[in-house]
Amino acid sequence: MPSQSLTYLDPPRGRAPVRVLRRRAAFGLDRPQRFDKEAARRSLSDWLACALPDACVLHAITDEGTIRMADVTVLLANGRCVFFDITATPGKTRRGTSAFEDFCTAARIPYARVRHVNDARAALVRFAIPTREAA
Secondary structure: OOOEEEEEEOOOOOOOOEEEEEEHHHHOOOOOOOOOHHHHHHHHHHHHHHHOOOOEEEEOOOOOOOOOOOOEEEEOOOOOEEEEEEOOOOOOOOOOHHHHHHHHHHHOOOEEEEOOHHHHHHHHHHOOOOOOOOO
8 A cells, every 4th residue: 555645735825734645656756766877877978978078978888707897988188088987876886896996096097986967077076177067
């Protein structure tokens, strides 16, 4: 049975709020939301194309059993590159990515684990890479 909640609707001026009983399942709020990596990759690529117009955005195609790099690689006009790994939980690493992340850290190559565009925006600020938004 779907859960129910009381919601207060905004009343017209001079009237008391109206309490309405709503069924949460009718709006899809009870269903757990799954992380869609492809949607995150598309939105990140679209944002990067707008925020860094002179950059080249590359997507990784990996097979099982190969060494994993990053999901999105950005080649900047000044010769630098930035690696973004899209994860459902930014604190967890997948098998194979921790070795590449350690390599990037040792070589001082920008590498960030992101979940959405806001994480990527913060990573670019942290790496001191100017975007069109900051200009």
